[in-house]
Each structure stands twice: as structure tokens, then as C-alpha cells.
Amino acid sequence: MISSNNRYLVGLYDNENTLLKAIKKIREDGVSITDALTPFPVHGIEDALGLEDSSLHKAGFLFGLTGFTLALALMTWINYFNYPINFGGKPFFALPSFIPITFELTVLFASVGMVVTYCFRNGLYPGAIPKIMDKRTTDDHFALVFALEENEEQVNIDHINRLLNQTGAVEVKERVFEEDEEIFE
Known part of the structure; x- marks a missing residue:
């Protein structure tokens, strides 16, 4: 689930199999994944992310x-x-x-x-402003999202960037949300 943080690193993938392999590789490297966004349900993604059963x-x-x-x-x-x-x-x-x-x-x-x-x-109440990481995740792309703290070291960001590129990400970008940002911008 997306946190209340305003700064994220987003890695985009164009294939669900590549995404699953990337999740496994990144988790093996000890990096914490905040969320995975997919345009349709992907079998096995919950296990790959290490999510617990819903209560x-x-x-x-x-x-x-x-x-x-x-x-x-x-x-x-x-x-x-x-x-x-x-x-x-x-x-x-x-x-x-x-x-x-x-x-x-x-x-x-x-x-x-x-x-x-x-x-x-899940923050789907009336008046909630969604944080859209990338419009393509609702169509044909898959995304891995990493929350970046205000004082996140550049070494950590570079390490995650390198991991995303090694695992086949087609695009890596940093996404910052402003408090007064328009919905679906």
C-alpha cells in the first residue's frame, strides 16, 4: 500500500514475468519494496512480495x-x-x-x-486524492514503487536504480507529490 510519503522511486516494466523476476532479485538483495502496481492481477505476486494474508x-x-x-x-x-x-x-x-x-x-x-x-x-473513501505513479500502469505497464525518506542517502537511491536497470526496467524515475497537486496530473 502506498504510504503517506511524498517521494518515490518508480521502476516500470513491460512484462509481468520480468516484474516477478525483478521482485525476487530485489528482495534477495535486501531492498524493501513499497508496492507493485499492475494493470491486471498477476499470479504469484503476493508470494514474491512476501505479503501476509489479508485479515x-x-x-x-x-x-x-x-x-x-x-x-x-x-x-x-x-x-x-x-x-x-x-x-x-x-x-x-x-x-x-x-x-x-x-x-x-x-x-x-x-x-x-x-x-x-x-x-x-485502501484509501478509497470520498475525497481521497489518489497517488498515480504512472498512467501506463492502468494500461500495459507494471511498476515497482520504493518510498524514499526525506533524508534518504543518494547511495541507496543509486543502488535501487542500478538494481531496477539490471532487472529489466524500461524506465526508472523519481516521483514527488506536492500537497496541492491536481488529481490525475
């Missing part, structure tokens, strides 16, 4: 559990405490009749909760 499913479980609990609590309160009706001789807490609504609220809470969590976790 979004845990959030989905918690949201689903919340929906399940809320549905049971609401129907119990309505049918047992607030407005008890003797309907066909059924007990007030008739669990089998609660199943459809419980299922629906569980699925609703889990799905909406996961979408909202995903959007906020």
Missing part, C-alpha cells in the same frame, strides 16, 4: 456476528417483551421462525462491513 475475513466474521446478534436480539425483544402475540400457539421465542431474518442480517452486515472496511483501509 479482511476476520472483519467480515465480526460484522456477521454483529448482524447475527442484532437480529436475534431485535426479534427476541419485539416478540417476547415489546409486543408478544399468541400466533398459532407458537412460543414467543420461536427460533426456527427467526432463521430467515437472522441469516439476511448476518449476510448484510458482513458484506457491507467488509466493503466499507476494504475501502477505508
Whole structure:
């Protein structure tokens, strides 16, 4: 994920196989890769980058559990405490009749909760200004992104530059984002 840093080194590749080989070579050399940008999903890139499994499913479980609990609590309160009706001789807490609504609220809470969590976790909320490293990454190029600190030594930058060129990058450039920069500039 792109950090809040404003200075990046971007290496562009024109082939996903070259990108995967470059990621492995650069990681073997001990250089930390901030992000990899691709125009389509690339099989094996998560393993090559050493990314951990997403914990979004845990959030989905918690949201689903919340929906399940809320549905049971609401129907119990309505049918047992607030407005008890003797309907066909059924007990007030008739669990089998609660199943459809419980299922629906569980699925609703889990799905909406996961979408909202995903959007906020990835900075896709309204008003967010995306950091576009290179327009070609949405079409036919692949990019490796390295965050550069304010006091990053030139030796480090030259080393990363050299690694990118050795691994087949078609272009290497430094990208600096200004605070008042236009979207999609």
C-alpha cells in the first residue's frame, strides 16, 4: 500500500514475468519494496512480495456476528417483551421462525462491513486524492514503487536504480507529490 510519503522511486516494466523476476532479485538483495502496481492481477505476486494474508475475513466474521446478534436480539425483544402475540400457539421465542431474518442480517452486515472496511483501509473513501505513479500502469505497464525518506542517502537511491536497470526496467524515475497537486496530473 502506498504510504503517506511524498517521494518515490518508480521502476516500470513491460512484462509481468520480468516484474516477478525483478521482485525476487530485489528482495534477495535486501531492498524493501513499497508496492507493485499492475494493470491486471498477476499470479504469484503476493508470494514474491512476501505479503501476509489479508485479515479482511476476520472483519467480515465480526460484522456477521454483529448482524447475527442484532437480529436475534431485535426479534427476541419485539416478540417476547415489546409486543408478544399468541400466533398459532407458537412460543414467543420461536427460533426456527427467526432463521430467515437472522441469516439476511448476518449476510448484510458482513458484506457491507467488509466493503466499507476494504475501502477505508485502501484509501478509497470520498475525497481521497489518489497517488498515480504512472498512467501506463492502468494500461500495459507494471511498476515497482520504493518510498524514499526525506533524508534518504543518494547511495541507496543509486543502488535501487542500478538494481531496477539490471532487472529489466524500461524506465526508472523519481516521483514527488506536492500537497496541492491536481488529481490525475
